[in-house]
Amino acid sequence: MTKFEELKQRFPNTIPVPELRANVSIIELAVQYGYEHLTHKGRSRPVLQHPGHGDTIIIKNPQDASQQVYQRADDFSDSGTIIDFIRNRLPTVFSVFNHPGQHEFRNVTNVLYDYLRVDPVQVARNRKIIPTDTDSSKQTFAKELFDIRSLEKDNYLLKRHIDPRIIQSPEFAGKAVTQVSYLNPETGRTEGFLTAKANPDRKYINFSNVAFPYYNGLTAEVMGFEIRNENLKQHAPGSDRYTSVFISNIPPKPQRFIVMESVLDAMAHKQLQSVNGNDAFDSVYFSTGGQLTQEQTNTISRYVSALDKSDDWKIILAFDNDAKGHRFDLMFVQQLVAPNFPTSPTVATANRVGLLLPEGAAHGPIREALIGRAESFNNTIRSQIENADGDEISRKELSSQLINIATLNNQQVALHVPETMTAMGAISEALLELTGFGKRIEVVKSCSKDYCEELKTHMAETKRYAYTVTSESGESAYNTNSAITAQRTLIMLQHQHTGDKQNKTFQLMLSQPDGWYKQQAYLEIKNGKVVKAVEQPEFKKQVLQEKRERSEKVQGKDQSINEPVQQKSTPKIKPQ
Known part of the structure; x- marks a missing residue:
């Protein structure tokens, strides 16, 4: 008997939504529709990716379908229950159920009903990736579980062109340490510090990595480590990646709060400032570890609010200069301007960010001005399309960059913003300016993809x-x-x-x-x-x-021109 038949016996008319949620796991549904489990990303919070749509999701509470929620990687606006998961993917993953003339919720429940009819054997297969014991599968982080030492002189940071003066600067002194890993040559596996300590007779092969501590702003305790080396880029097992961030040493009265994707970028940024003579200790650097969650944004905001700041303080968003970095900008800006202009996520087609604009007369002026900025951006794109001179490939590419302005239910307006640097950057800039937050928040980009690349270019140019x-x-x-x-x-x-x-x-x-x-x-x-x-x-x-x-060089040339040319003597030929 399928789950649908079972529920229909209990609820002959309509199956209640709580029952649908309790009986359909996001994990099972995702696997059924082509998502693949990325086992190397962890099991306590399974990560699944759809290869066709490039959609990566993180699952929380994987064992309890009724409490299960998801979040799209690098986009906390796309998150929620299984209802949100389906609704936000009706144009893509579940397009076969997307009937525009039908109420949206009906389309969503049709997806759930269809899965409830799936053969129980197949359901069991889909369920295999759900962890059986959350407590044992998730390692609790404790700093004492790792071999942490003072940073070695010959360390990985030097290979990334980070100067020792920056490592020992007021911002970063003591913020980079050495973490030693132990490889057992007999098994070919890395063993924990406590295991290695308990077996001193084993001939381990030691590897020294650079580690950066992460904090959540609620306690002085270290909540995790970001570990880096030539072939290693990860967080230590058990690290709190969703709430915690790296934070540099804090000056007496910070003037700038610089938010970046990695600690290496933060150090490179500081070095690029220092090489030009700016050594002022007035900035706090944050790193989100290559991602951005709503909780991390809250943590950074908590730090900024709690600190005694200079009168002209600013938050500088310095994420990477690529589409992902601009998406982080938009996510961060949306959350910070929410008190004045709260936007909400909404359904958008693939490769677009859906922003539902707030209703009400109080938000009217900003809403209309933002729509005007979007239309102005589109007019610029349309003029480029007109000048494409029959180049269909360019015209198609430019058309995909247009911001769609949609009216829902004849009243509420939504912006479907392409995930391009120019479109997302334009909306972020408009939101900051129109809400007045631009006085305190600034978006800054590296001349290269990121500040590590810019530092690398700088080092090459100084030699050239x-x-x-x-x-x-x-x-x-x-x-x-x-x-x-x-x-x-x-x-x-x-x-x-x-x-x-x-x-x-x-x-x-x-x-x-x-x-x-x-x-x-x-x-x-x-x-x-x-x-x-x-x-x-x-x-x-x-x-x-x-x-x-x-x-002198010119005079030398002139002199050589004016000197008489020495005639070479021609040997005379003797008569025979």
Whole structure:
């Protein structure tokens, strides 16, 4: 007997929703419709992925279907019960049940009824990945279970171009430690620290990793470790990945709270600031460990609220400069602006984020302005489509970037935002500006994919070029090996920006062997007028030296041209 037949005997008319939830597990339904269990991601909270739709979900309370909830990886707006799971996937995974002319909830229950009719043998197969004992399958985190030591001098961070001065800086001193792993060569498996300690006679092969502690803001206890090495990128078993974050050392009065995806990015960001001469201890760095959950956002907000801050403090969202990083920006912004403009998740087609805009007269001005920003963004895309000149591939690609503005039930408006950097970035920026939160929250991106890549590029450029001209944002505007060319570049920038009422700052930096920069010249323009222009004596001396060398080189060429050409004697041929 199928589960549907069993329930129909108890409920001849309509099966109540609580009974549907209690008898259909999200895990079972997902497996039935093509999701695969990613066993290496853990068992206490199973992770499943649909290869066709690129949809990855995390299951909480896997053993109790009635209490089971899910969350889409990297998108806490797509979460909830099995009802939410189906509703949010009617356009994709469950499209066969998606009948637009039919009430949405009817479509959802049709999916559940269909699964209840599945053969019990198949149901049993789908159920196999559910952990049988949550308590034993989930290891409780305890710092004492790991061999933690002071950071070794020769460590993995150095291979990622992180300078020892940054590791020992006020922000990161003591925040990176060594974690030793023990490989038993007889079994080929890594054994725990306590096991290795209890068996000193075994000839273990030791591996040293770099570990970063994670905290939840509710206690001073370490809640987990992020562990890194050349071939290792994971959290220690039992770590609280969903609530906890890495936090750097806290200055007396923080001015900036910088949120990033990894501790390595945070260190690289600090180093890129330091090489340009900015060594101020005024920032707190957070890392979310390559993900972002609603709980982590709450933890960061809790830290920011509790700390004594400078008057002009800001939260800087510096996630990676890719689609995932921009999605994190939008997720974070949605949650922070919710007191003024609460948006809700809604059904959207594949590769789009659905935002349900709040109703009511109080939210009307922001709602209409946001819709206007979306339409303005679409008009820009449409103009690009018109200029594609018959290039169908480009036109199709551009069309997929349009933000869909949908009206639900003839009143509530939803935005279906493409998961592209430009579209998500535009909505994040609009939400911050229209709600007034832009004064406290700023989205900043690396010039490369992330700050580790930017640091790597910087290190390569310091070996290739002697001089670099940087703007007020710290970005490199020009690179050269000539002091004369560098000086002329500054003069050109001065002419370019004077008279246009702009505020610009440029620095001319000399590369040092260790990757640090030494300032050689400084140009500051306010309201189109030069207020400061300074050249260091050593730079002036280098310019004069180059001019002298060039002059001598030219004179040498001129002299060689004016000298009479020595005629080679031609041997005479003796008569025979």
